């Protein structure tokens with residue numbers, strides 16, 4: 131029987147009942163029996179996850195096309211391949227990651243064995259958003275499985291296509307006593323959060339992040355929060371405008387701008403702005419054609435609510451490129467805004483769509499001051515031919531991630547810890563960092579049971595100890 135994710139779990143709660151009670155009890159029971167601890171079990175689940183990705187590639191593509199309207203290229207590069215790479219890396223390194231790590235001893239513990247044991251937390255909850263619904267659900271899952279936890283996944287209810295594939299297909303590849311998919315939106319998620327979890331891993335908005343952390347605090351459950359915000363991008367006068375424009379346009383309009391690490395706004399001098407606008411126009415036309423609405427490489431806005439919000443932002447400053455929209459189609463053209471002020475709405479909230487405001491500053495120092503007056507961002511970008519300028523931005527600011535003359539490709543490297551700081555979140559994952567995130571780092575010291583004579587010196591009465599010394 132399919133006990134993992136069935137449609138009845140969480141999708142149609144009768145008032146007054148708890149739709150997740152059985153699920154939580156089943157998974158906790160399995161964890162308490164030690165089912166997920168052996169390396170062989172973890173390996174088998176990781177292999178199952180790898181098989182899921184390979185055998186359901188078409189279904190995942192269809193699901194991703196249905197909701198965030200991703201092209202197969204975007205789906206492969208930013209979702210499926212990244213998950214597969216994480217699975218492969220975990221399988222390759224699992225034995226090494228699981229090994230106890232010896233620690234140095236001191237005079238008092240010379241004969242003892244000191245080590246860190248990475249043990250699973252127990253029952254983990256992973257809550258994910260709709261914008262990269264496969265990646266942001268399954269990459270954390272890889273770490274949670276590798277670390278030996280039981281896991282409930284709560285994918286976004288908004289990315290319906292992916293939610294369905296995860297709920298109906300994934301459980302067939304995993305042990306259903308240990309892994310389950312919970313369905314639902316805000317209301318169901320809050321019901322789920324009343325249960326005690328041993329770890330909660332949340333990706334989404336800062337607003338909901340606070341709700342998650344408040345619920346976790348009731349049980350003192352540790353959390354990772356992968357949140358969003360406004361990611362600044364400084365463009366120096368010393369640059370090749372077309373190169374910068376190509377890179378900026380790709381990273382800003384990828385996934386129709388609905389990317390947590392996309393450059394959110396540009397800070398540059400008025401002269402650089404004059405050179406950047408035609409270069410951006412050139413890049414946008416080359417990438418998406420004369421009428422981007424017909425481009426197969428540009429998706430749509432996820433919902434009417436977000437469409438309306440983004441349309442409202444188009445009236446900030448002056449439209450230099452794009453600015454068209456079509457409500458029937460939830461289409462917003464790749465847009466560049468100029469003459470934008472700090473107080474404009476477009477500079478106050480995370481844009482999360484295909485709109486790029488250019489705000490002018492008179493110097494690098496002014497740009498750095500501006501950046502440091504805002505909340506600490508998830509990502510920060512700097513473009514310059516002068517490596518000293520890139521270095522100065524890096525040295526004098528703070529952010530979760532940093533790209534110099536680049537966009538968010540750091541995300542594709544499992545050797546780099548991905549995460550936010552301040553309002554953009556807390557905690558790190560990807561590769562071994564995921565394994566460490568989902569493990570309790572247990573400090574262990576084991577003494578020989580004999581050799582008691584050597585301990586005599588430690589014990590009271592201390593006066594006699596002083597005499598011994």
Ligand code: NAD
Nearest residue numbers: 258259260285286315316319334335338356357358359390
């Ligand atoms: P969201 O915060 O609205 O939703 C995320 C998840 O929380 C969903 O599963 C949703 O069902 C659940 N949720 C929503 N409202 C809730 C509530 N009131 N109570 C309990 N649960 C609730 O985020 P979203 O709109 O799906 O995604 C966009 C946001 O996510 C952006 O802010 C973006 O920057 C951020 N994001 C961050 C990262 C990252 O890695 N740091 C990645 C992608 C997206």
